[in-house]
Amino acid sequence: MENREMEQRLRQEARNLLEQGTVDCILGYEAGSLKFSTTPMITSNKDDTDRLVISPFIVNNLSASLTGMDGKIGIVAKGCDSRSIASLVQDNKVNRENIIILGVPCPGLIDVRKIELLLGRDRDELEDIAREGDKVTVTVGGKKSDLPTAKVLFDNCLACELPTPQEYDVILGESPPPVTDPEGSRAGIERLEAMSGEERWDFWRSEFSRCVRCYACRNVCPACFCQRCFVEETEPQWVPSAARWQDNLIFQVIRTIHVAGRCTDCGNCDRACPAHIPLRNLSKKMYDIVSELFDYRAGIDSGPVPLLTPYEASEAKD
Ligand code: SF4
Ligand code: SF4
Ligand code: SF4
Secondary structure, three states: OOHHHHHHHHHHHHHHHHHOOOOOEEEEEEEOOOOOOEEEEEEOOHHHHHHOOOOOOOOOOHHHHHHHOOOOEEEEEOHHHHHHHHHHHHOOOOOHHHEEEEEOOOOOOEOHHHHHHHHOOOHHHEEEEEEEOOEEEEEEOOEEEEEEHHHHEOOOHHHOOOOOOOOOOEEOOOOOOOOOOHHHHOHHHHHHHOOOHHHHHHHHHHHHOOOOOOOHHHHOOOOOOOOOOHHHOOOOOOOOOOOOHHHHHHHHHHHHHHOOOOOOOOOHHHHHOOOOOOOHHHHHHHHHHHHHHHOOOOOOOOOOOOOOOOOOOOOOOO
8 A cells, every 4th residue: 555545544543533532642743844754743633633644754663752641642653663562561661551553564764864875965955755666766856766675775674573563453554565685784783793892892982982972862762761761860870971982882782781672673763863873783783682592572572571571590590
């Protein structure tokens, strides 16, 4: 089903939910102020539902907002977002009965930065981006260029394990044929794995020297839901607040460990970083470790309790 048809269906479903009083508000996406972008939209006004959009640019994982919201909420969710919701329900952070999931079967999101790099053009110069299956056609100055879809999707989408939500109340279309490239998706991690310890240390020193400690990575992450984050504790102060690279690195290492077993590889943290630090090299590595050690993928294999909560004395100590 085309985005346009899904969008029409979404607008109608959202309007019905508000009109019937089934939900207090709708959490979805509307067009952003930049070209080829969207921004989260929250509304309790049924007439606003005409502004809801579905496009290859609905990048935010909206479930990150659920823990701070009251009432009944209708939320637009792609496959990875629905996994985060399932994980939040498992953690008792969200009551499933208060959520109506409007599920979007997702063919992958387009990374406009990759297009800018491939074509050597700025976002503002791009006139149109149109996807048809495994081809994306970009128009610049009236001239069309075809790019393979696998070259312009976000890295996490290239390894997507659940494009269509398995947890939903309304599904807005049919499952799209996947375009995946698991090796391409892990290329950055494999480059790091091939380095010596010293080279890897230098790499992260250089990357985290750019961190400005804005906490965008934490704030957009649905798995980062502590009421008081360790990084803001003052007694004891685990991490000084000044943005020194060593402390920036410690912050991110601890954050990565804290979300182990909850991270769904949604890519939200990586996209949010204004310094373009490749955070997915940490989060996806941890995701793979959890998957390998425990045969567990958050929001897909979720049982009644979170992965790392129960402990048996008989468990291996290593
Ligand atoms: S990870 Fe999957 S569900 Fe999430 S945005 Fe990418 S393709 Fe869509
Ligand atoms: S989003 Fe980037 S710059 Fe901001 S705290 Fe996280 S790593 Fe640092
Ligand atoms: S750590 Fe990053 S990729 Fe993992 S759930 Fe949080 S925002 Fe998504």
